[in-house]
Amino acid sequence: MSERSIEVVAGVITDARGRILLSRRTPTQDLPGLWEFPGGKREPGEAADHALARELDEELGIRAVIGAPLIAVPQAYPHKRIRLDVRHVARWTGTPRGREGQALAWVAPERLGRYSMPPADLPVVAALRQPSAYLVTPEPGDDDAEWLAGLDRAIARDVRRVQIRLHGMPPSRQARLLGEAATLCVRRQVDVLFNGAPALARAAGVGVHLSSSALRGMRERPVPPSVRLAASCHSLEELRMAEALGCDFVVLGHVHATPSHPGVPGIGWPAFEALREHTALPIYAIGGLAPADLDEARRHGAQGIAAIRGLWGAADA
Ligand SMILES: Nc1nc2c([nH]c(=O)n2[C@H]2C[C@H](O)[C@@H](COP(=O)(O)OP(=O)(O)OP(=O)(O)O)O2)c(=O)[nH]1
Numbered sequence: 001m002s003e004r005s006i007e008v009v010a011g012v013i014t015d016a017r018g019r020i021l022l023s024r025r026t027p028t029q030d031l032p033g034l035w036e037f038p039g040g041k042r043e044p045g046e047a048a049d050h051a052l053a054r055e056l057d058e059e060l061g062i063r064a065v066i067g068a069p070l071i072a073v074p075q076a077y078p079h080k081r082i083r084l085d086v087r088h089v090a091r092w093t094g095t096p097r098g099r100e101g102q103a104l105a106w107v108a109p110e111r112l113g114r115y116s117m118p119p120a121d122l123p124v125v126a127a128l129r130q131p132s133a134y135l136v137t138p139e140p141g142d143d144d145a146e147w148l149a150g151l152d153r154a155i156a157r158d159v160r161r162v163q164i165r166l167h168g169m170p171p172s173r174q175a176r177l178l179g180e181a182a183t184l185c186v187r188r189q190v191d192v193l194f195n196g197a198p199a200l201a202r203a204a205g206v207g208v209h210l211s212s213s214a215l216r217g218m219r220e221r222p223v224p225p226s227v228r229l230a231a232s233c234h235s236l237e238e239l240r241m242a243e244a245l246g247c248d249f250v251v252l253g254h255v256h257a258t259p260s261h262p263g264v265p266g267i268g269w270p271a272f273e274a275l276r277e278h279t280a281l282p283i284y285a286i287g288g289l290a291p292a293d294l295d296e297a298r299r300h301g302a303q304g305i306a307a308i309r310g311l312w313g314a315a316d317a
Pocket residue numbers: 008009010029030031035036037038039040041042055082084118119120121
């Protein structure tokens with residue numbers, strides 16, 4: 001698909017109870033009946049925050065002060081391409097009404113998943129609700145205690161989601177280390193996925209992260225829907241496989257070159273976006289990224305960043 005993408009701005013409007021305002025597309029609009037974040041198309045030359053304030057006035061009759069960007073999602077639909085630029089609304093006055101005949105709903109963040117939304121909105125909901133960083137653990141080396149202490153330090157720096165990788169070791173040590181890591185993470189309410197045998201993950205009560213080769217060999221979801229499933233992807237074909245398996249999110253890269261894959265150049269943000277627009281899955285960007293790169297990653301439609309070094313070592317590693 002080559003035509004230019006339509007620039008759309010939308011707002012996350014919250015009330016005093018932390019609920020978020022959704023607006024329902026009317027039967028005469030495209031994507032009829034789906035719930036969305038209020039907003040609309042940017043006019044040529046119009047700044048994003050100005051366009052959003054104008055749309056919120058036209059559609060809801062509120063006066064809004066536009067705040068920080070949340071995420072910008074490039075998305076291809078069958079007949080058009082859009083870039084959905086979502087911003088927090090810092091403050092607003094007035095009483096929101098559906099001025100174009102649309103239904104409105106105030107929705108608690110944990111209930112957003114119950115509303116049918118256009119594909120571009122799924123990464124937006126993930127950016128609102130799910131961790132923005134996904135730590136991939138480094139090889140444990142010889143010292144299990146030091147590796148567990150490193151995991152503990154990363155969690156103390158606010159890592160909320162972890163992929164445990166324990167390759168090249170005897171199964172008994174793998175099971176023991178996974179069990180200890182899972183206990184540590186669960187106690188601190190950190191989401192854990194194991195990059196390895198689904199049976200071991202189930203025994204440890206954690207989610208499953210599929211390598212791209214495991215993903216390619218998988219014919220059906222290896223765990224029930226209640227157990228978190230993710231996959232590493234490098235191509236559109238793999239993103240489609242992850243979607244078909246019902247993955248909750250994916251990791252896509254490498255965006256930049258990284259010491260863990262010497263000699264492999266990064267795909268860069270333009271190629272990342274070109275893949276991003278063909279799936280509705282939340283995507284963590286990986287490859288030479290650290291927390292300082294989160295804003296840039298979000299501008300390219302990533303739900304967050306995944307990293308070994310960038311999240312394991314010192315905050316600025
Ligand atoms: N406002 C908004 N639009 C979204 C979201 N998700 C999503 O895919 N879209 C799509 C639907 C539309 O194709 C496009 C927005 O166009 P629109 O028709 O609402 O634009 P508008 O408010 O300027 O309305 P109009 O004057 O063109 O009728 O973006 C979302 O969360 N909010």
